[in-house]
Amino acid sequence: MNNQIVRKQQLSRKVVYLNVQGEAPVGDTRSEDEWVGKPDTLLNIRNLRIEAAVHPPGESPMNAILVHDVSLTLKRGRVLGLIGESGAGKSTIGLASMGYGRGGVKITGGEVILKGRDILKVGADGMRKLRGREVCYVAQSAAAAFNPAHRLMDQVVEAALLHGMATRTEAEKRAIALFKKLGLPDPENIGKRFPHQVSGGQLQRVMTAMALCSEPDLIVFDEPTTALDVTTQIDVLAAIRDAIRDTGVAALYITHDLAVVAQVADEIMVLRNGKLVERGMTQQIINQPHEQYTRALVSVHHIDHVQKDCGTEPVLSVKGVTAGYGDGAIKVLRDVSLDLYPGQTLAVVGESGSGKSTLARVITGLLPPLAGSIQFDGRDLSRRLAERSREDLRQLQMIYQTADVAMNPRQTVATIIGRPLEFYFGIRGAERNHRVAELLDKIEMGKSFAERYPAELSGGQKQRVCIARALAAKPKLMICDEVTSALDPLVANGILKLLLQLQKEEGVSFLFITHDLATVKSIADSISVMYRGQVVRYGPKGQVLAPPFDPYTDLLLSSVPEMEVGWLDKAIRSRRMESAGN
Amino acid sequence: MTPISKIISQRVALGALTLWIVSLIVFAGVQFLPGDVATELLGQSATPEAVAALRKSMGLDIPLYLRYFDWLGSILRGNFGTALANGRDIAELIKPRLFNTLFLAVSAAVISVPLALLGGIVAALYRNTFIDRAINVVTLASISVPEFFVAYILILVLAVHAGILPSLSDVDSETSVLGRLTAIALPSLTLAVVVLAHMMRMTRTSIINLLGNQYIETARLKGLPEWRVLVRHALPNALAPIATVIVLNLAYLITGVVVVEVVFVYPGLGQLIVDSVQKRDVPVVQACSLIFAATYVLLNLTADILSIIANPRLMHPK
Numbered sequence: 018m019n020n021q022i023v024r025k026q027q028l029s030r031k032v033v034y035l036n037v038q039g040e041a042p043v044g045d046t047r048s049e050d051e052w053v054g055k056p057d058t059l060l061n062i063r064n065l066r067i068e069a070a071v072h073p074p075g076e077s078p079m080n081a082i083l084v085h086d087v088s089l090t091l092k093r094g095r096v097l098g099l100i101g102e103s104g105a106g107k108s109t110i111g112l113a114s115m116g117y118g119r120g121g122v123k124i125t126g127g128e129v130i131l132k133g134r135d136i137l138k139v140g141a142d143g144m145r146k147l148r149g150r151e152v153c154y155v156a157q158s159a160a161a162a163f164n165p166a167h168r169l170m171d172q173v174v175e176a177a178l179l180h181g182m183a184t185r186t187e188a189e190k191r192a193i194a195l196f197k198k199l200g201l202p203d204p205e206n207i208g209k210r211f212p213h214q215v216s217g218g219q220l221q222r223v224m225t226a227m228a229l230c231s232e233p234d235l236i237v238f239d240e241p242t243t244a245l246d247v248t249t250q251i252d253v254l255a256a257i258r259d260a261i262r263d264t265g266v267a268a269l270y271i272t273h274d275l276a277v278v279a280q281v282a283d284e285i286m287v288l289r290n291g292k293l294v295e296r297g298m299t300q301q302i303i304n305q306p307h308e309q310y311t312r313a314l315v316s317v318h319h320i321d322h323v324q325k326d327c328g329t330e331p332v333l334s335v336k337g338v339t340a341g342y343g344d345g346a347i348k349v350l351r352d353v354s355l356d357l358y359p360g361q362t363l364a365v366v367g368e369s370g371s372g373k374s375t376l377a378r379v380i381t382g383l384l385p386p387l388a389g390s391i392q393f394d395g396r397d398l399s400r401r402l403a404e405r406s407r408e409d410l411r412q413l414q415m416i417y418q419t420a421d422v423a424m425n426p427r428q429t430v431a432t433i434i435g436r437p438l439e440f441y442f443g444i445r446g447a448e449r450n451h452r453v454a455e456l457l458d459k460i461e462m463g464k465s466f467a468e469r470y471p472a473e474l475s476g477g478q479k480q481r482v483c484i485a486r487a488l489a490a491k492p493k494l495m496i497c498d499e500v501t502s503a504l505d506p507l508v509a510n511g512i513l514k515l516l517l518q519l520q521k522e523e524g525v526s527f528l529f530i531t532h533d534l535a536t537v538k539s540i541a542d543s544i545s546v547m548y549r550g551q552v553v554r555y556g557p558k559g560q561v562l563a564p565p566f567d568p569y570t571d572l573l574l575s576s577v578p579e580m581e582v583g584w585l586d587k588a589i590r591s592r593r594m595e596s597a598g599n
Numbered sequence: 600m601t602p603i604s605k606i607i608s609q610r611v612a613l614g615a616l617t618l619w620i621v622s623l624i625v626f627a628g629v630q631f632l633p634g635d636v637a638t639e640l641l642g643q644s645a646t647p648e649a650v651a652a653l654r655k656s657m658g659l660d661i662p663l664y665l666r667y668f669d670w671l672g673s674i675l676r677g678n679f680g681t682a683l684a685n686g687r688d689i690a691e692l693i694k695p696r697l698f699n700t701l702f703l704a705v706s707a708a709v710i711s712v713p714l715a716l717l718g719g720i721v722a723a724l725y726r727n728t729f730i731d732r733a734i735n736v737v738t739l740a741s742i743s744v745p746e747f748f749v750a751y752i753l754i755l756v757l758a759v760h761a762g763i764l765p766s767l768s769d770v771d772s773e774t775s776v777l778g779r780l781t782a783i784a785l786p787s788l789t790l791a792v793v794v795l796a797h798m799m800r801m802t803r804t805s806i807i808n809l810l811g812n813q814y815i816e817t818a819r820l821k822g823l824p825e826w827r828v829l830v831r832h833a834l835p836n837a838l839a840p841i842a843t844v845i846v847l848n849l850a851y852l853i854t855g856v857v858v859v860e861v862v863f864v865y866p867g868l869g870q871l872i873v874d875s876v877q878k879r880d881v882p883v884v885q886a887c888s889l890i891f892a893a894t895y896v897l898l899n900l901t902a903d904i905l906s907i908i909a910n911p912r913l914m915h916p917k
Contacts, residue, residue, distance in 0.1 A: 115820060149821035161813040166835035166911055176821040211911045 059132060059234055059267050060091040060114055066126030067109050067118065067291070083109050083122065084291040093234065096261060096268045098282030098299070100275055100314070102505035103476075106291035107271045111237040114269060115152045116144045132234065149176030153228035155257075157240040159220035163212035169223055170208030177231040188230060195226035198263065199256045218249035225257050229264055236261075238270045242277060246368040247532065248576045254280060255589050273505065275314050276578035279303050280585035287311045300582055313507060315580060325542045330395065331356035332493055332526050333380070338389035340379045349375040351550045353389070357494070357543075360520060362527040364537040364558075366573075367547035373530045376547075377496050380528070381415055394493065411441045414487035418499035420479035424471045430457070430482050431467040437489040456485040459522075460515060477508035481515065488519065496528045501536060513540050534577045538562070546570050603913055610903045614896045621892040622674075626667050629881050657683070670885070679886040684878045689886050693868070695772060697890065700860075700867035703783050704852035707790035712845055715795050719802020719841075720834070724826055726807055734803075738796035750789045750862045757785060768865040786863045790856065794848040801844040805837035812836075838909035846902035854891040 067084035084106040091097050099107040113124055116136045128135045136147060153176070156162035163172055174188035183191065189208070196204035199222040212220060221241055228236045241257060242250040258281050261268050272278050278285060278299075285302040287294040287310065295308045306312045335355045341348040350372045357363040365373050378384040380391055382402035391398045393413065399405045417423040424433055434453050438444040444452060454464035460481040471479055480500060487495050497516070501509035517540060520527065529540060537544055537558075544561040546554040548569045554561055566574065575588055641649055654660050661669075673680060679689035722734045741749065758766035768782045806829055809815065818832040819825075857869035864870075868887055875883035907913050 112820075117820060119816070145822040145824060147822070148819070149823075154817070154820040156813060156817060158813065162817045164814040164818070164832050164836070166832075166909075172817075175818075175823075179821065179823060179827075211915050213912050214915060214917050 057092045058090055059093045060089075060269075061130040062087065062089045062110070062114065062127065063130070064088055064127040065110065065113060065124065065129065067106070067113060068123055068125045069118075070121040082291060084113070086127070087288070087291070087293055088127075089286060089296075091235070091267055091269065093267055094265045095284070096270055096282045098278035098285040099269060099271045099288060100273065100278050100285055101288035101294075102273060102507065104290060105288040107273075107288055108239050109291075110288070111239055111269050111271045112154075114235065114237060115148050115154060117148070146180065149233075150180040150182065150231050151233055152235045152237065153231065153233045155221075155224050155228050155236060155238045155241050158244045159224040159241075160212065160217055160244075162224060163220060165212055167211075168208065169210055169212060169215065173208060173223065173227040173230050176227075180231060182231050192226060192230050195229050195260070196223070199223075199226055199260055200252070201226075216249075218245050218253050221245060221253050222256055225260055229260060229266065232264075233266060235267045235269070238268055240272050243272065243274070247534070248368065248572055250277075251576045251578070251585070251588060254578075255585055257281070258585065274578065275303070276580045276584070279580060279582050280578065287314065303580060303582055325361055330359070331392075332359045332394055333357040333528065334392040335376070335380065336390050336392065338376070338379055338386045338391065340375060340384055340386040340389075342384075348387075349550050350379065350386070353547075353550075353552055355545050355552065355555065357526050357528055359493070359526055360524045361542040362520065362529050362540050364529045364531060364541035364544045365547060366531055366534060366537050366544060368532055368573075370549070371547040372550040373532075373547055374498055375550075377415070377498050377528070377530055380496060381413065407441065411437075411490045412493045413496070414490050414492040414494070415496045416480075416483050416487050416498065416500050418502050420476070420483045420503075421471070423483055424479065424486075426471050429468050429470055430474075433471075433482060434485045434489055437486060441490050452489070456489055459488065459519065460485045475508075476504055477511060480504065480512055484512075484515065484519070488523070488525075491523075492525060494526045494528065496530070498530045499532070500529075502531065502533065509536070516540065534574065546573065602916060603907060606907060606913070607904060610900055614900045617896050618889075618893060621896075622671060622889060623667075625885050625888045625892070626670060627663075629885055630663060674886075674889070680882045682875075682880050682883050684875070684880045684883075689883055692883065693871070693886060693890070696866060696868045696871045699770065699865065700853060700856060700869065702779065703787055703790070703856065703860075703865065703867060704849065706780070706783060707787040707794070707852050708849055710787060711791035711795045711798065711848075714791070715798035715845070716802055716841075718795070718799040719806065720826075720829055722799070722803040723806040723810075723829055723833075726803075731803075734799070738799050741792050742796040746789060746793045747858050747862050749792050750785070750859060753785050753789055757788075766863070768863040770866065783863075783865065786856075786859050786865055789859055789862075790852055794851060798841070798844050798848055802837070802841050805840045806833045809833045809836050835909070839906035842905040842909065843902045846898045846905070850895045850898045853894045 065084055065087045066082065068080045068082050070078055071081045072078045087106070087110060089097065089110075099110060101107050109118070109122060112119065112122075114129055114131070116124075116129065116139075118124060124137060127137075129137050131147065131151060136144065139147070163169065170189060170192060173192045174183075174185065177183045177188040177191070178185060182188075192208060193204050196207055201207050201219055201222050207215065207219070207223070215223065225236075225238075225241070238257065242253050245253060254277065261281070268281075270278055270281050275285075279302075282299050284297065285299050286296045287302065287306075287308070289310055295302065295306065295311050297307075302311060303315060306315055333356070335353055338350055338353045339348060340350040353372075353376060355363065355365075365376060367373050375384065379386050382399065382405055385400040391400075393409070398409060431450065431453050434456055435449045438449050438452055450467075453467055457464050457466055462478060462481055462485075466474070466478070466482075471482070474482065483500075500516075501512050504512065513536065516527065519525065527540075529537075531537060541558050543557050544555070545552050546561065546569065554567055554570045561570070562574070575591065578584060638645065638650055641653060651660075658666065670680075677690065679693070681687060682689055682692055718734055718738075722731045725731050754766045757764045764784045765782060766785065768786055770779050770782050774782065810833060815828060815832055818828045823831070853868075856867060857873060859865070860867045860869040861873065868890065872884060872887040874880075875887065
């Protein structure tokens with residue numbers, strides 16, 4: 018009897034593959050047989066379950082379920098966006114469509130049907146034959162994903178040659194055509210270079226060309242523009258989208274940035290903690306999200322922040338600072354002047370290499386400037402950290418991008434937060450514990466966290482502890498260096514709200530360094546735009562963000578993806594200045 | 600000046616400096632040995648006058664620093680002087696010995712380097728399986744056993760029981776190449792076993808260390824078979840540390856062969872230095888020490904240059 022049932026299932030599946038039916042359904046509410054396997058269905062993932070062995074600190078190893086029962090279908094030539102925060106299982110699902118699991122990740126249930134066969138059942142050799150031929154992968158950081166020891170061309174054509182899809186001459190010809198299509202400079206010769214000789218944005222395009230070179234049916238794009246500067250991202254995004262359209266390849270486009278995926282995808286799946294939250298056409302997800310969580314993602318940057326008026330006396334005044342590395346041979350900052358007023362936030366915004374973090378190092382005294390001065394609270398600050406008084410050190414606190422490495426992993430939260438209390442104020446014992454509990458309340462965590470170790474906290478909680486540690490010194494100025502960049506959008510939003518709240522209560526000033534203009538808009542009172550070591554625009558927020566713009570600020574502002582279908586086309590059309598260096 | 604030629608000339612200058620310091624130490628060290636050739640030659644019962652006369656005739660009464668410059672100058676001109684013990688020209692004395700030692704070292708390297716690379720790659724390919732563990736145990740055992748022990752075991756098995764190889768490696772300038780190869784088969788096998796383990800383990804570790812890199816994942820996602828991932832994508836990036844270990848072991852093959860040469864009675868440089876120390880033949884000891892030091896410096900320089908060549912960032916600057 019059992020045999021009969023199995024046979025029946027096999028038969029029905031076979032029939033379904035030959036069956037042409039109407040529009041692809043949304044979600045998986047209908048029975049499988051209704052929507053599975055139309056002839057133009059390329060990928061059909063059913064009830065995918067993925068687990069990994071994890072080793073939580075202080076506990077015995079256990080199996081964590083990364084993906085619960087996720088199903089999806091993808092037609093030929095279509096683009097499905099997978100979106101969610103870290104831990105949502107997006108990359109895991111993307112790699113599963115190639116039958117690949119990172120580290121100890123294992124696919125423990127479900128089917129991945131590619132072109133009519135379950136690739137989880139084809140064995141190791143069968144899997145190798147489809148990887149790089151039927152499905153290709155574009156990684157987040159092309160800089161790390163290219164082998165530094167080989168020339169680009171050798172890597173681009175490798176898969177096509179390996180799978181016997183083309184001769185070397187044919188493959189190279191195709192690669193050069195793809196380089197041209199993706200807008201790479203000098204397409205004939207760029208393949209002769211090594212990865213380190215090419216910029217990040219260009220490498221990302223070369224990687225896309227590499228994926229397209231063996232003419233696959235499906236490409237998995239895993240956050241392909243996340244590591245790029247915003248003005249580079251827009252060009253790469255447009256190049257990738259056009260390449261997908263022109264070649265007719267299907268794609269899984271994985272990102273945490275809804276505004277980015279809205280420009281590329283036909284459909285979007287929202288994932289959270291390895292489960293499907295919502296699936297729909299891109300228009301619908303952006304404009305009429307059904308689920309609460311999707312709505313939160315769509316409106317993530319809507320913090321109401323009214324710009325405060327300038328005070329009279331600045332708390333921090335940077336005057337004509339020039340600084341550099343290597344005995345001043347390389348100047349990273351040139352004649353930078355800024356004022357920050359008490360209780361306000363000055364956002365320093367710019368792309369990588371613009372000198373933002375160097376400015377923070379100069380203000381904290383870690384890098385003595387070559388010229389210029391820094392006034393704090395009306396008096397000159399020593400240029401060197403070693404010459405500053407303990408009081409100066411206390412007044413000026415720093416919060417870093419990666420909270421992970423800014424804390425001693427072997428100290429408890431109470432020790433970490435309590436240290437500035439002991440160091441600056443000599444507070445010990447019960448009084449210290451009391452103050453630590455107060456600070457933990459301020460960062461909305463509560464004293465139950467006091468005895469935990471950093472490894473037992475989430476990313477957002479770690480950053481909150483770092484904020485509490487800075488706050489414990491009762492500083493006048495806090496320098497926040499990309500403090501939300503490593504966090505998921507919703508968590509980052511929580512941190513920003515907390516910082517604004519603390520500013521209101523404590524009157525502390527923030528020097529807020531970031532590359533993210535959305536963050537700037539939601540937190541700043543005044544803004545300084547930096548480009549190649551110089552301040553190109555500086556003033557109150559309303560003024561800086563209002564036209565007329567200088568060319569660089571215009572480029573920067575027009576490059577930030579907006580939560581709007583079709584934004585990319587408009588932006589590309591209206592761009593007035595070529596992206597710098599890319 | 601390109602960055603590479605700058606780095607290389609810096610290394611060469613450093614190597615020359617090292618050699619000069621070594622020459623100082625070699626010269627000074629030998630001076631501080633108790634007694635000198637004059638007392639050695641004349642024996643315990645010699646009169647102080649006789650000793651003084653001999654010292655004068657051998658130039659041992661000239662101030663130290665003058666003797667040093669004199670010595671260094673003639674060495675730079677290729678003149679190592681004459682052996683005190685038998686009055687022969689040191690360069691002539693050393694030449695065949697150095698050739699023998701190099702011949703032995705090269706043949707040991709020819710056996711061990713390809714084997715080490717292959718074994719390391721195989722161990723990395725089958726990491727944490729039975730094959731890997733077996734290779735691990737064998738190499739660890741060979742590294743832990745003293746080389747004379749390995750030598751005697753090989754003699755016992757291959758010379759005494761099987762009788763296919765000679766247990767003595769007595770060669771002279773008349774011996775044919777084939778005869779030489781047969782004669783040194785056992786010592787070069789012994790040396791190969793001794794240096795193999797280190798190189799093989801380093802190859803394995805260097806390759807496995809790179810497997811966490813993203814470009815390895817890229818290679819796997821292209822559908823490359825695992826051996827190709829290792830050989831084409833991991834190995835080229837592991838060349839620098841592997842080259843360093845190989846070169847250090849080659850240096851050992853030349854300078855560390857004393858014990859093996861003694862066991863097999865092989866007329867190499869190692870034997871010569873041992874004999875000369877016993878005879879207090881200072882010029883010969885100094886010359887041998889300098890040759891050993893130069894070998895080390897030269898081979899380390901080679902390792903540095905190989906690392907530079909293996910690094911595309913240096914070979915192909917932006």
